[in-house]
Amino acid sequence: MSTSAGSTARAGVLYLLGTALQGVALLVITPFLTSTLGASRYGEVAVGLVLVQMVYTVAVAGLPTVILREWHQDEQGPLVGRGLAGAMIGFGLALGVVGSLVAVVVALTTDIPLLRGVSLAWSGAGLTGVAAGQAVMRARQHPVGFFVLALASTAVAQLAGLLAARVDPTPEAFLAAYGVALVASAGLAVLLTHPIVRWGSVAARVRAGLRLALPMLPQAVAMIGLLTGDVYLVMGLLGSGATGSYQAALTTLGNMPFVLSTALFNAWGPSVYARPREARWPYAASTGTLLTAFVAVGGAGVALLSPWLVPILARDPSFDHLAMVRAVGPMAAVAVFYLLFQGASLAVVDAERTGWLLRAALSGLVTLGVVGSGLALAFAIPGMALGRLLAYVVLAAVAMWAGSRIGGLHWDARRLGPVLAFTLLVTVLAGGYLPSTGPGAVLRLVLAGLLALAGLAVAPRLLRLVRR
Numbered sequence: 001m002s003t004s005a006g007s008t009a010r011a012g013v014l015y016l017l018g019t020a021l022q023g024v025a026l027l028v029i030t031p032f033l034t035s036t037l038g039a040s041r042y043g044e045v046a047v048g049l050v051l052v053q054m055v056y057t058v059a060v061a062g063l064p065t066v067i068l069r070e071w072h073q074d075e076q077g078p079l080v081g082r083g084l085a086g087a088m089i090g091f092g093l094a095l096g097v098v099g100s101l102v103a104v105v106v107a108l109t110t111d112i113p114l115l116r117g118v119s120l121a122w123s124g125a126g127l128t129g130v131a132a133g134q135a136v137m138r139a140r141q142h143p144v145g146f147f148v149l150a151l152a153s154t155a156v157a158q159l160a161g162l163l164a165a166r167v168d169p170t171p172e173a174f175l176a177a178y179g180v181a182l183v184a185s186a187g188l189a190v191l192l193t194h195p196i197v198r199w200g201s202v203a204a205r206v207r208a209g210l211r212l213a214l215p216m217l218p219q220a221v222a223m224i225g226l227l228t229g230d231v232y233l234v235m236g237l238l239g240s241g242a243t244g245s246y247q248a249a250l251t252t253l254g255n256m257p258f259v260l261s262t263a264l265f266n267a268w269g270p271s272v273y274a275r276p277r278e279a280r281w282p283y284a285a286s287t288g289t290l291l292t293a294f295v296a297v298g299g300a301g302v303a304l305l306s307p308w309l310v311p312i313l314a315r316d317p318s319f320d321h322l323a324m325v326r327a328v329g330p331m332a333a334v335a336v337f338y339l340l341f342q343g344a345s346l347a348v349v350d351a352e353r354t355g356w357l358l359r360a361a362l363s364g365l366v367t368l369g370v371v372g373s374g375l376a377l378a379f380a381i382p383g384m385a386l387g388r389l390l391a392y393v394v395l396a397a398v399a400m401w402a403g404s405r406i407g408g409l410h411w412d413a414r415r416l417g418p419v420l421a422f423t424l425l426v427t428v429l430a431g432g433y434l435p436s437t438g439p440g441a442v443l444r445l446v447l448a449g450l451l452a453l454a455g456l457a458v459a460p461r462l463l464r465l466v467r468r
Contacts, residue, residue, distance in 0.1 A: 029158050034315065041169070050228040053127075060220065066212050071139035086197040088135070089186075092125040100121045115176055122183055125182075130149050133186075137193065138269070138270060153181075157178050212349075230246075233376060234246045238376065242323075242381055249310065249328055254334075254385070255331070256332070257332045264339065268284075268287065271283075281407065281410070284346065289412060292419050294458055296423045297458065299332035300423070301455075303426075304426075304448040323380060328431065330389040331385050336420070337393050338395075341396045346403075347403035347404075348399065363398045364392060372388060372390070373387070
């Protein structure tokens, strides 16, 4: 199956516009949330949101990528994809039920409120349902539907939590409203995508898809640690106040390039798989390098402007603004290496050697636990942010090696090397440590302006490459 050039280009633009709208909405909501709850209670909410991501990641495992791969196999591919989406919905419901039972036990044996545990369980179930719908939308190249679900499950859900917290400024009020909104978002996903649970003539292929995703379950567990473990390490090593500052920096600014990276991958992945096998990986390497450069420019811009954005987005004086600014640079740089990992994963999944993704995730997780903990103890919040970055560097390096050896995706080091050097020098060092007053402030603004112009210059070339 193939995708027309114009359709692919339009999908890419819509993914980016949808991501921008999603990011702006979250940036508007977060300052009100941080000021309503303060650093300590926001830190408790942050830990809860991380736990939701953990439950969701286990339920999803590698199924969205498998859905994308199967969708483009042949004429029955869409039916198989909808069957796999139905399986994801079932996993989410099961986790919601089991999680609620666990919440009852936890509430009886600890001082954690039952409402918090049940809300977290069904929030994870709701996110799983949303992910199933998004996987189908992405395979169909329907970015509008994809981001309707994205906005409903992020900005709308957090807005619901904020409104509840304004009435009752407690973590329980926020998480309960947040969970209800996520379950409603999952219902919307079902209405938009029509997943199937009776697989009929494609039952064997659906089961084969599940078997292909099964080895990715331990990889998903390892990715949980990589995606969320830094927040728990900060909580354990530095306390809830530091967790609030760390998570606020990550949510408001540090993850903005990460979301951009994900948006680009959502448009890029279907375009890669839609090409014939002999053209698939040369196309992925040529476009992937430019995509990486685009993400690097965006991350550098965020890091350079962070001294002025952080006080706006986390206004309460209990947040450590200086530490947050120094953490944003490494957090933003993570997006570059995550995109490289995602690109490599396309080749590894296509070769059906998903065990290498587990090796990559475990390597990154060990780096985060060992190196990140040491850096956090030595340098507090900025140290943990640097440990997070190093973990993703290791994740990308292992996956890229596997993608090259077994999948045929060979990156051009002469083009990729300068992009990575720029990321480390400008995003991490200049973004975190260049002074924000006097000549340093002027230099920050000049560099940010030049990067904005560079991004505008790169965008047309990016679209031309995607149209090939």
